[in-house]
Structure formats: C-alpha cells, structure tokens
Amino acid sequence: MRGKDTIINIEGLSQSYGDKQVLHDINLYVRRGEFVTLLGPSGCGKTTLLRLIAGFLQPTEGRILLEGRDISGIPPYRRPLNTVFQRYALFPHLDVYDNVAFGLKLQKVPEDEIEKRVKRVLKLVSMSDYEDRDVNSLSGGQQQRVAIARALINQPRVLLLDEPLAALDLKMRKDMQIELKEMHKKLGITFIYVTHDQEEALTLSDTIVVMNEGIIQQIGTPIDIYNEPVNAFVADFIGDSNILNGKMFRDRRVAFIKHEFDCVDEGFGENVSVDVVVRPEDIYFTTDPAKCQFTAKVNSCTFKGVHYEMWVDTDTGYELMIQDYDPYPVGSEVMLYIDPDDIQVMKKERRFNSYDARVTGEGKVMFLDTEFACHTEGFNIGDQVRADIRFERVDLLDHEEGADLTGNVVFILYKGDHYHLTVKIAGGGHIWVDTHDIWDKGDFVGIRILPEDIKLSKALSGDE
Amino acid sequence: MNKRSSWALPYFIFLVLFVVLPLLLIIVYALQDGSGRFTLSNLGKFFTDRDSLSTFALSLEVAIENTLLCILIGYPAAYILADKQLNRSAVTVVLFILPMWINALMRTLATAELFTMAGVHLGKGTLLFGMCYDYLPFMIYPIYNQLNKMDKSYAEAAQDLGATPGEVFRKVTLPLSMPGVWSGVMMVFMPTVSTFAIAEFLTNNKIKLFGTIIQENINNSMWNYGAALSLVMLVIIAITTVLQKEDADES
Amino acid sequence: MKAKTLAARAYIWLLLVVLYAPIVFIAIFSFTEAKSLGNWTGFSVNLYRNLFTGAMQNSSALISAVENTLLIALAAAAAATLLGTLAAIGIYNMKGKKRQTLTFLNNIPMINPDIITGVSLFLLFVFLSISQGYLTVILAHITFCTPYVVLNVLPKLSQMNPNVYEAALDLGATPSQALWKVLVPALRPGMISGFILSFTMSLDDFAVTFFTRGTIGLDTLSTYIYADARKGGLTPELKPLMTLLFLAVLAVLLVINIRQSKNSEKA
Secondary structure, X not given: OOOOOEEEEEEEEXXXXXXXXXXXXXXXXXXXXXXXXEEOOOOOOHHHHHHHXXXXXXXOEEEXXXXXXXXXXXXXXXXXXXXXXXXXXXXXXXXXXXXXXXXXXXXOOOHHHHHHHHHHHHHHOOOHHHOOOEHHHOOHHHHHHHHHHHHHOOOOOEEEEEOOOOOOOHHHHHHHHHHHHHXXXXXXXXXXXXXXXXXXXXXXXXXXXXXXXXXXXXXXXXXXXXXXXXXXXHHXXXXXXXXXXXXXXXXXXXXXXXXXXEOOOOOOOOOEEEEEEEOHHHEEEEOOOOOOOEEXXXXXXXXXXXXXXXXEEEOOOOEEEEEEOOOOOOOOEEEEEEOHHHOEEEEOOOOOEEEXXXXXXXXXXXXOOEEEEOOOOOOOOOOEEEEEEOHHHOEEEOOOOOOOEEEEEEEEEEOOOOEEEEEEEOOOOEEEEEEOOOOOOOXXXXXXXXXXXXXXXXXXXXXX | OOHHHHHHHHHHHHHHHHHHHHHHHHHHHHOEOOOOOEOOHHXXXXXXXXXXXXXXXXXXXXXXXXXXXXXXXXXXXXXXXXXXXXXXXXXXXXXXXXXXXXXXXXXXXXXXHHHHHOOOOOOHHHHHHHHHHXXXXXXXXXXXXXXXXXXXXXXXXXHHOOOOHHHHHHHHHHHHHHHHHHHHHHHHHHHHHHOOHHHHHHHOOOOOOHHHHHHHHHHOOOHHHHHHHHHHHHHHHHXXXXXXXHHHHHO | OHHHHHHHHHHHHHHHHHHHHHHHHHHHHOOEOOOOOOOOOOEXXXXXXXXXXXXXXXXXXXXXXXXXXXXXXXXXXXXXXXXXXXXXXXXXOOOHHHHHHHHHHXXXXXXXXXXXXXXXXXXXXXXXXXXOOHHHHHHHHHHHHHXXXXXXXHHHHHHOOOOHHHHHHHOOOOHXXXXXXXXXXXXXXXXXXHHHHHHHHHXXXXXXXXXXXXXXXOOOHHXXXXXXXXXXOOOOOHHHHHHHHHHHHHHHXXXXXXXXXXXXXXX
C-alpha cells in the first residue's frame, strides 16, 4: 500500500506540552490526490496533528515524510503545503487581490503573471468581481473563498484545511461542502481536512481518520467507519447508534438485550463479553410473527424531516432508538427484527477497571496515586498487585466530601438500560463507571470505592 | 513555549535596569548616611521632624481632597459623556483631553494669573482648584472609558427586573464603573501627593507640599534624606495599589 | 427628559469653559506686549514677530529649549514604540508566571508618580556615575513612555486573528517578512497611538526631566518655563508660542477626527 503514490507518511509521531501528551504514536499515510479527514471531538489532537504537518509545531517524537523526504526540520515557509485557517486569518490591511497575491509577491513573481494567476484562482472560487474589496466587508462565506484562493495560488502539493467551514451557517456550510468536493476533483491535489462534524467528514472524505484523546481510533472509508466501527467511541461519534453490552456465544451467534441473534462476526471465541452496535435505521418493524425476534412498546415518536425517530422499551427492559419512514403511535406494541448483517460486534476494550497497585499497609492499597482501604488478606506489605473494580461498583458523588478521588466526566455512552461513563481523574488516569444516574459531559464528580469492591490479584506483567 | 515570547527580553532587561534597580537604589540610599554606612537616621529624622510630618500630612490631605473633588466633578461629566442620549459627539470627549497637550506648567501659571487678576488670594483654595483643574481630565477619561465599554444590557436587565433609574445607577452602573474610578484615583492621587512645581506656582510658594521637600533635598545634594522621603512615598504607593487591587478583586 | 438633557449639556459646557479659560487667557494676552501675563498694553503682534525673527532677550535659550523638547520627545517616543511593540508581542506569547511578572513590572512606571521616577533614575545615574544630559533624559522618558506603548499594542494583538502570522509563514514569508508585511501593519494603529501618547507625555514632562538633565544647562520647554517663572519674569514670547502650539494640536486633532468619521461612514 505504501508505494509510490504515498505523498505524506507520518511515522511514530508524538507531541507533548510539558508533561501533557496530546498525540500518542501517530502512524498515518496519505495517498496523492486523496481527501483525508481528521475527525474527532475538540481536544482530540486533530488540529495539533495538522499544525505539525504545516510546520507550526515541532514534533516531540517521530517524523513526517513528504514524498519520502523528512520535513521535520523545514520551517513552514519552505514547505510546499498551504493551510486554510480556521476563521480565515485574512490579512485585514490588504484587499482581496493583495491577500491572494501575497505568496506570489514574496516569491517575486512578475507582476503580469501574478495578475493572471490571481484572476484564475479567484475565478475558481467564484470571487472574480471582488478583487478590490476590503476583506472586512466580505461575508463569512466570501472570506472563506478568499482564504482558499490565497492558499491555492501557491500551487501547494497538499492543502491543509483547519475546520474551514466551522464559522459558517448551516446552509452556507452545505453549499461550500459541495464546492470543496468539486474543487478537490478539479485540482487533483491532496486535501487534509480537520473537522469535528461527522456529517461533513462522511460527505467529503475518501478516508476518515477518527481521533480521540490523541490516539487514532480508526482509519477507513466513510462506509467502513459507519458500518463497521471498531469500538464504542467510533460507533457513538459517527452517526446515531444503539450501543449495547453483549455476549458472543460462539461464531455468528450473539446475545444482547436478553435475546439471542444471528450475526456475521467470527473469531471472538466462545462466551466472550462484547459491545454490540445496531444503527437505528437497521431495526425493522414487522407484522409477521415468524420474523419477529422481540417485541417492544413505543415510548416516543418525533418527526425528523425525512424519517421518524422513535424510542421503544423492549419486552426485556432496554431502551432502543429506531428510525423509520413510517411512524408508529406512542403506546403501541410492535414486533421487531434485526438482520444478521446489521449487527456489528466489537471487542470490548475492557470489562472492568484494572490498575497496577501496591499494598502499602494492613488493609491499604495504593493506585491512581491514592491510598484505598481494601481487603488485603493473603498479600504482604509492598507486594505489587493488580486492583480490579467492576464498573457498577464505582460510586459517583456530586461533591468532594467523602470521595477518594475527584474527576470530570469526559465521555458518556448510553447502553440501553444504563450509562457507561469515562471519568478523567484529576491527578491523571481514567476510571470507567456504569450507572443509572444521569450525568452530563464535563460534570465534576467525586469518586468513592468501597473496600469490598476492590479485588486484588497477583500482578501479571504485560497483561491488560 | 513559543519562541516569540523572547521578544520581550530587551524590555525585561530595560525594566530591571531602569525601574527595578533605581527603586532598590532609593531604599539603599534611604538607609545610608553620607559616607555610605547603614543608618536609620534618615527615616528617623523624617518621623521626628515636625515640619516634615506636617507637610506630609498636608500633602496627603490636599491629595485626598483633590481626588474626591475630581471624582465629584468628573464622574457626572464622564457619565454624561458616555450617555448616547445626552452626548452624541465624540468630539466633546476629545475637547476634554485637548488641554493636556498644552504644557501643564504654562496652564498652571495662567490659572494662577487669572486668580490674581480676579483678586483671589493665592492659598489652599486656589491650590485645590488649580490641581483639580490640572487633573480632572485624568479622572474623567478612565471613568468615561469604563462606562462606555459597559454592556448596556446590564442596566436594561436591572430595569426589566424592576429597578428604578436611581436603583439601576446605585446597584448596577456605579459598581460596574468602579474599576474606572480606581484607575482615575491612581492617576490623580499619587501625582498630587508628589507634585512640586504646580503647588509652588498656585500658592506663590506659600504652601510647601511633600514633593517640594523631596526636590529641595535632592537639589541640595541631601540625597540620602531625599531618598528616605521618596521611600515613604513608595510605601504610600504600595498601600494604595494593594487597596485598589483588593477592591478590584472583590468586584 | 428635556430639562435633564439641557442640564447635562450645560454642565459639560460649564466645565469646558473653565478648562479652556487659562488657554484662552494666554491666547488673548499673546496679542499685547506687556511682560507680565495679565497686563494689557494695547493690541500688538510684536510678540509673534519676535518669536519668528528671534528678536527677543534670550531667544537662543528659548529656541534651543523648543528644539530639545521636540528632539527628546521624538527620540523617546520612537524608542519606546520599538521597545514596547516587541515587548507586547513577547508578553502576548507568554503564559503564567512569566507573563504576570512582566505585566507587573510594566505597571510600575505607570503607577509611580513622576517625582519617584525622577529621583530613582537620578540615583541610578549617580550610582553608575553616568554624566547626565540628553542621553539620560531620553532614557528616562523611554522608561515612563514604553508601558503605554505596551498597553496600546496588546489589545491589537488580541484582536488580531492569531493565525495571521502563521498564515504569512504558510504562504512562504520568512519570519522577518511576516513581521514587517503582516504583524506590523496589523499592530500599526496601536503603535501609532502608543507613539502619539509617548510623544505628548514626553513633551509635557517636567519632573523626570528636571531630575535627570544634570547640570550641563540642558533645558526643555518645561524646565525653561519653570526656571523662568521662578526668576519672576516669564519670557513674553512664550504666550504666542503656546497659542500656536495649541492651534497646531487642535488642527491635527480636527483632521484626525474628520478622517475617522469619514472612514466610519465608508465602512
């Protein structure tokens, strides 16, 4: 795959600010002419990665190759790449023409050629009549076009775009998406595009790179990413989905929402805990009792423009989201089925919290930089151990008093009958919690773990 | 760290050399006698000398009175200037700043001359008036700025919640304009305590202020005593600044 | 409502009348020949003529005082603008403790009354045995002017799109090209107002100059007036000089204001 048509190669790239690591071991290659999107929530490191490619940052570790040549030491003004900045960054003291001509004037290109090329590129972005306009008098969409023209006129090998449409209103954004896509086709140069808008990523990209917390979660075509997310984060981030705890009985047979289903996934082993993703448009209503796999009661029904979004309570007490073109009345009993093809089974990243720990005293153990009371029978002081805590045994408090640790909720996953929270601990590290209580992303929480809920075992090196 | 942060390095060195070091030198000279030995006698002399102390007290009194007078006269002016309904032209604001471009000593001389012509006896009254005249723009401008950049929706919200215009002013506008008042105070109070030429002209040398004593000592080569007096001044500045900071932090 | 507006306007105009009375007073008495300020001996433009022909008692002293004032103000304002702009860019790119420290240090000269700045710098020059003259006065003026430049440039930096400098690099400008072609133009309004503020503060300064000019007989307009007034007789030609200076400033401000209002109409 990494043949001659690779234009950018990123190898083992890491970036830290002080002791805060924002990118972990990024490996990525981009093919010539490809439209690649870096997608993720704010703070996931996507913009940092783009700025590293542009040369505004120097990587802490790893290297970036452009057409096989390491460009890590080359300053941004000598890189054959150009950037379209978030909020445009047009030069306020120059008019449209001078903004676009800026790069060429620096290269001392003859005046008549500059004029020819500015005219051509302004035509490309449909801004031909605006040459003499003050950039501050332009609308957001027009400024965006000028910013693109300014970057394109230098004929960069790769165009980097940092959330270029984020400041535009919805209608304008949709129009610009189409234009960008056409421009990409016409120009044939490589685009690396940063966005947090999954719909934008699905619409524009040849390849999507999903990132979270400085780590690449998944690389794939929009269809791959949507249909076969590799983990719960990707499934949740891309499109709507029902994400549920399940158990793989054997190849092609999985249980979730306390029902058994046929599926197409193999190789997980027998009786293995898994995450199951079912897209809301893949749960079908039926009137044929023979096809029915489970029943449910319609709880709510909302018209969403093209389809209806319904929440149903299954006969086994789970809540599912279903999208369908036909509405079913609230309160009605419905029969439902899911095609084996539409069940996406994912390996669980973890089944319980597990930490490296040290026994520090009689009935005391240290992990996450904190001392916890727990049963230490059978262990000696100073022993290196593993401390395991089940997700549902972690108590969350809305205050600090009585808490062992504090942190902030960073990610929430609804699993049909409970929430699965990722909590970032104030002193570093994460803890995962199952709860029925409703929390919001960003909430401050106190964390309490009872002594009997910490299970110690002999430390096994190199295991999860 | 961004490399451009190092662009401030020349200024940092400049500040250390021309601000920090000189201030330290005030302390050093204040604690030395003429031959360079450590002594507290300079400070002792100030605190036991009746004349110095009474001049100091008078300077503080004049400065406080002048500051209050400037607030009393300047606040309404700033309020009117910032009110779009009462004042539509920015030129009026400029008119208030314009006199500052004329040499302050010259203006003060003219003021004193006007008083003499009008038959007013030069003394504490004319001193206060003349100082207020000199420093009023420094009070009006910061308050005006603060009021001007204030979000009008605060006052509207207060009205919406049932506050009368008087209450709106007392509970919303006034507290929110306090930072402007404070910077006005800083720009008026400290210079008035330490002024010398202006006070000399306005009272025909009848009233001596603290600044004049410092100036006389330095000019007569009594550097150590002059430095000690300056040190007293520095302490006053520090106290005022801390008070202002605390008030600003509260609001 | 009407009465309130009327009262407010009356208050403002009353203040302005009081504020301008001494200046108008000077202007009126610039058209008579009397020595002392408030003495009218009939209309005459002789003082103006003297001012331009130099036919007055100590014309060379006054002229050199004016020259010195302008020279010192220009040099100090230019240096302060350069130093302060670089410092502002540096401070803007700093974080945490470093930024706090520099902001604190930058505040000191603004809080310090002139006399403290003057005395402390006087002690510095004595301590370092630097002979006082033009250089020390200019250095002293840079000290109290630069903080205002920093304060005028900093807001322009935060208004500026932080990517503008990087956009210039991205388009092939070297760091120094990016500085001159993009950063400086974007900061220019702040630099200009910082320069003007520095220039006027330097023009108007008396106390700091007084302490740092040394004994070589260096006079600026302020120290000249002070010495003159203490001697008892103010040089009469100062009256037309002040009047002309005031008119010049008035004209400049009017031009700036008219241009600004024209600009805002255009936008």
